[in-house]
Amino acid sequence: MNFLTLFARAVASMRYNKTRSFLTTLGIIIGVTTIIAIVALLKGLDRTIDQEFSSLGTKTIYVQKMELQLGLHRHRDFDEISKRADLTVEDAAAISKLPTVRAAVPNIHRDLGTLKRGIYEADECTLTGIGEGGDLTGNWVVSGGRFITRYDQRHRNTVCVIGSYVADNLFAPGEEPLNQKLDVDGHRYVVVGVLEEKGASFGHPQDNQIFIPVETYVKYYSLPEGRASVFRGIRIEVLPDEGVTVETAKANVEELLRRRRGLRYYEDNDFGLNTQESMLSSLNTIRSVLWLVMVGVAGISLLVGGIGIMNIMLVSVAERTREIGIRKAVGASEFDVLAQFLSEAVALSSVGGVVGIVLGLAAAAFVSAVTPLQAAAPWWTVVLGVGFSATVGIIFGIYPARKASGLNPIEAIRYE
Amino acid sequence: MAERQEAPAARAALERLIELAGVSKVYDSGHVAVRALADIDLQIESGEYVAIMGPSGSGKSTLMHILGCLDYPTSGSYFLRGKEVSQYGGKRLAAVRCREVGFVFQQFNLLPRLTAARNVELPLLYAGASAERRREVVADTLAKVGLSDRGHHRPNELSGGEVQRVAIARALANDPAIILADEPTGNLDSKSGDELMQLLDGLYEMGRTLVLVTHDDNVARHAKRVITLRDGRLV
Ligand SMILES: Nc1ncnc2c1ncn2[C@@H]1O[C@H](COP(=O)(O)OP(=O)(O)OP(=O)(O)O)[C@@H](O)[C@H]1O
Ligand SMILES: [Mg+2]
Numbered sequence: 001m002n003f004l005t006l007f008a009r010a011v012a013s014m015r016y017n018k019t020r021s022f023l024t025t026l027g028i029i030i031g032v033t034t035i036i037a038i039v040a041l042l043k044g045l046d047r048t049i050d051q052e053f054s055s056l057g058t059k060t061i062y063v064q065k066m067e068l069q070l071g072l073h074r075h076r077d078f079d080e081i082s083k084r085a086d087l088t089v090e091d092a093a094a095i096s097k098l099p100t101v102r103a104a105v106p107n108i109h110r111d112l113g114t115l116k117r118g119i120y121e122a123d124e125c126t127l128t129g130i131g132e133g134g135d136l137t138g139n140w141v142v143s144g145g146r147f148i149t150r151y152d153q154r155h156r157n158t159v160c161v162i163g164s165y166v167a168d169n170l171f172a173p174g175e176e177p178l179n180q181k182l183d184v185d186g187h188r189y190v191v192v193g194v195l196e197e198k199g200a201s202f203g204h205p206q207d208n209q210i211f212i213p214v215e216t217y218v219k220y221y222s223l224p225e226g227r228a229s230v231f232r233g234i235r236i237e238v239l240p241d242e243g244v245t246v247e248t249a250k251a252n253v254e255e256l257l258r259r260r261r262g263l264r265y266y267e268d269n270d271f272g273l274n275t276q277e278s279m280l281s282s283l284n285t286i287r288s289v290l291w292l293v294m295v296g297v298a299g300i301s302l303l304v305g306g307i308g309i310m311n312i313m314l315v316s317v318a319e320r321t322r323e324i325g326i327r328k329a330v331g332a333s334e335f336d337v338l339a340q341f342l343s344e345a346v347a348l349s350s351v352g353g354v355v356g357i358v359l360g361l362a363a364a365a366f367v368s369a370v371t372p373l374q375a376a377a378p379w380w381t382v383v384l385g386v387g388f389s390a391t392v393g394i395i396f397g398i399y400p401a402r403k404a405s406g407l408n409p410i411e412a413i414r415y416e
Numbered sequence: 417m418a419e420r421q422e423a424p425a426a427r428a429a430l431e432r433l434i435e436l437a438g439v440s441k442v443y444d445s446g447h448v449a450v451r452a453l454a455d456i457d458l459q460i461e462s463g464e465y466v467a468i469m470g471p472s473g474s475g476k477s478t479l480m481h482i483l484g485c486l487d488y489p490t491s492g493s494y495f496l497r498g499k500e501v502s503q504y505g506g507k508r509l510a511a512v513r514c515r516e517v518g519f520v521f522q523q524f525n526l527l528p529r530l531t532a533a534r535n536v537e538l539p540l541l542y543a544g545a546s547a548e549r550r551r552e553v554v555a556d557t558l559a560k561v562g563l564s565d566r567g568h569h570r571p572n573e574l575s576g577g578e579v580q581r582v583a584i585a586r587a588l589a590n591d592p593a594i595i596l597a598d599e600p601t602g603n604l605d606s607k608s609g610d611e612l613m614q615l616l617d618g619l620y621e622m623g624r625t626l627v628l629v630t631h632d633d634n635v636a637r638h639a640k641r642v643i644t645l646r647d648g649r650l651v
Contacts, residue, residue: 005541016529326525329486330586331514331542333507409486409513413525 010347024312027305028352032385036360038294044375063236067272084270102241103133122169129217137237145193152213161193165207306396313400325412337405345397353389434460439492452478454648467639475648476629518587520597526571532582533567539589557585577608597628
């Protein structure tokens with residue numbers, strides 16, 4: 001009997017008992033759905049993170065009041081962190097004098113809400129005070145005009161460089177923003193530069209920013225205090241010099257800041273030196289937790305599914321003892337009977353596998369549709385799903401199948 | 417031993433098909449051992465038509481099961497065409513059941529989930545016949561037993577006589593030399609029984625070897641040789 005016939009007969013036998021077959025395969029369905037959906041989510045996460053990080057500078061060190069870790073800090077830690085000394089524009093100036101550092105750029109921002117200019121408006125704009133060289137550390141490309149310069153800082157010039165979203169929304173199509181005046185919070189700035197579009201980072205838009213010299217910002221606005229200072233205070237973006245590793249620059253900056261903040265050798269850093277790598281490593285922790293969850297859920301449900309299949313196959317063998325005897329009486333070999341029951345187990349589990357794949361892909365498509373995560377199951381997960389479920393069918397089907405195939409034909413026919 | 421051996425002229429070249437030498441069967445179900453067959457010596461030539469008679473419990477079914485390779489003798493040897501099948505392992509024995517003998521049970525023993533055609537197809541499936549050949553043979557064999565139009569019916573949609581004819585069609589599917597029938601008319605009324613016997617007679621005419629078990633003298637009369645069992649021994 002060839003494989004296709006065997007499988008067709010197995011499916012026919014499965015359909016004979018539809019409800020039971022469905023309940024039996026539920027474990028397999030859940031297991032395979034989990035595998036597909038979580039792999040799709042992880043892949044989507046990877047892809048999204050890759051995109052996000054490509055918009056950050058790969059070599060940039062972000063000096064902040066706290067170590068950036070994905071994962072939650074306790075409230076107590078938070079209070080402790082907020083009491084730390086703020087980073088200052090002077091810290092940035094000192095860092096930029098290090099020989100291993102190409103640029104050290106202070107950066108502080110505040111939300112502006114909707115910004116109006118005549119009949120035009122732009123929603124959710126951000127005002128960012130930034131040092132010179134902020135285009136290097138932030139990977140900004142100037143499409144027209146220039147970026148903020150040292151001269152602007154020194155003279156606390158009221159000039160600004162605007163993101164593409166701001167330029168598109170506050171100026172008429174075809175209107176040249178350069179050298180135009182822009183009123184922000186009661187101060188009048190001259191637009192000296194327009195930036196190329198960059199897209200969102202971690203779900204946050206970036207092209208909605210208006211950059212002004214950090215010295216001008218500090219003159220006009222008081223710095224945030226308390227908890228707000230942790231995320232909203234000045235941070236310093238440090239770009240290592242050409243040919244200097246991130247690690248070396250990071251060590252130099254650390255040493256300098258410890259000295260400036262008067263830390264003793266036994267005291268821990270009271271500031272954070274965050275790099276793309278350090279943020280990625282905490283992301284990797286999340287990723288491995290997700291993998292563990294997947295392996296756990298999938299493993300348990302496949303095991304439970306497998307036991308369910310074994311149970312139902314044993315019941316089936318007992319119910320069909322007479323049938324087995326008759327089949328053997330008309331010429332079925334032990335192998336034929338083994339193959340029949342094994343293929344029924346495999347048919348059960350693979351139908352569960354296919355349903356699981358469909359559900360898993362649907363879940364991934366749903367997530368892609370309603371969240372920014374581009375969840376997509378790679379082709380090998382489908383192979384994995386089919387492979388897993390068939391293997392479970394074989395492993396848990398073999399015992400009942402052997403039991404069936406070993407029956408003596410006459411005893412089996414007599415069995416009531 | 418009541419023998420009426422009359423070989424027709426056309427059957428001159430008789431071949432030793434079945435030979436039992438000192439075959440015994442003991443059922444040992446723990447505390448009591450039942451001796452169902454004791455030291456049976458029996459020869460059946462190719463093309464014979466044999467009826468086995470005897471009181472209930474005398475071992476007729478046990479003998480048939482051994483002849484049909486459904487069970488092993490406890491001792492003694494069974495030669496089929498000179499080959500000692502009582503020494504065969506499960507796999508070769510399955511092949512013998514599949515191709516050499518066709519077995520018809522008193523209780524019909526069709527698979528209730530399968531249609532008549534699918535039931536007839538089973539031995540072909542296990543013999544490895546192609547789908548095309550299976551379809552052909554199933555149609556032919558069902559026609560032979562006069563059930564061409566009932567192939568797609570399940571056993572519970574057929575009469576007892578029809579079911580037994582399907583069972584005969586199944587026994588014939590692989591064109592075996594020997595047909596073994598254990599009380600084939602036992603569960604049939606006399607009219608269906610007569611029709612069935614005509615069918616079996618036809619198979620004999622076509623040269624097949626037939627062995628059947630019966631309690632009914634009228635059925636036994638169709639056979640050319642009658643052997644009688646009593647308490648597991650030939651008399
Ligand atoms: N599986 C078994 N276990 C124990 N004893 C058995 C078994 N099968 C048959 N026997 C016994 O073997 C003896 C012969 O049984 P068998 O079925 O061959 O008789 P039979 O001649 O076919 O009877 P009947 O005409 O009633 O069908 C009986 O005494 C029976 O009880
Ligand atoms: Mg009997």
